[in-house]
Amino acid sequence: MNDEPPVQTPPTGLIPPADFTTFMRAYQDMVYSTAVRLVKNEAQAEDISQDVFLKAHEHFDTLSTSPTAGGWLKTVATNLSLNHLSRYRNRWRFFSEFRRDDGAGAEAGEPEVEFAAPDTFFAGVDAGERRVLVEAALGKLPEHQRVPLVLYHFEDLPYDEIARKLGISLAKVKTDILRARAALAQILARSGTPHETFNA
């Protein structure tokens, strides 16, 4: 875990960065976050982030003055992460997930999420602890649920775009995201936060 203070400045998209290093510092957290939330593995996410910035360097003349540089980087990071997943994990995913294709899901036997209508999971938990808990909970989701959930909630992709990117049906995307939310809620409810109002 990297606990040192951040070295980058927030991307504005309006002020052209003076050099590539400044550009990279402005966007490296965003690129790394996108990759690590999709592939889950930190070392692989760093490799993907490196590839993203090597590609960005080839187009730096355009990107350095573009207000949409952040979107470009995020799209490239997403695509490289999905390529990575499909290239290295298709066979393993088949081995590990075909048993879940009956529609019941791994979480079918678990109790349903119930709560007293909270607005948030972590009413009194500080931001640092909350981040760790939610990131850990995300990491516990199986890949076929985590990836569409991340694409929907973090990358703001619509269902049909997610289905197209993942090469699966629209119905499966919706089902997987629905189950992912329920599973995430289950995990967060069990995470033992003292102010938790969930009863799983």
Add this chain to the structure above:
Amino acid sequence: MKPTPEELERIIHQTLRSLPPRRAPHSLESRVRAALEARASLPWWKQSFARWPLAARVAFFIGSAGVAKLVLMAAIWVMAGFDGAQFAGAFSTQFAWIQTASAIVDGFGNFCGTVYRGIPPLWLYGGLAFVAAMYAALFGLTATAYRMLYANR
């Protein structure tokens, strides 16, 4: 109380979007810089083809076409039994390369046919069965190993 799907979506969205970005490792910047320096230090012919000078790219295409023609000529010369007259005749017409390619394909087909006819059927079917059995065994072994060593971690 069980949340409605809409309520759950709203809460999950709010929870996820409140997360700050994950901090990139400090090694990322130095890795990218090192990769860029390594890439810049490469001579142009070791860089990606798109970065080659235009003249070099044109020369490469012309050279590749020449090499392809030489290979075809050599192949037909060998198949003609090193007969210079037949070799010259094959290239005397404008579309000789079609005949050449056809001759190569025919020759390869004849060679494969000869080899196939020379193998006893029992060996052939036995070999196929062996390969299929080994493939199935490897598939099952890999799946089992994955389930035991990785999937349950």
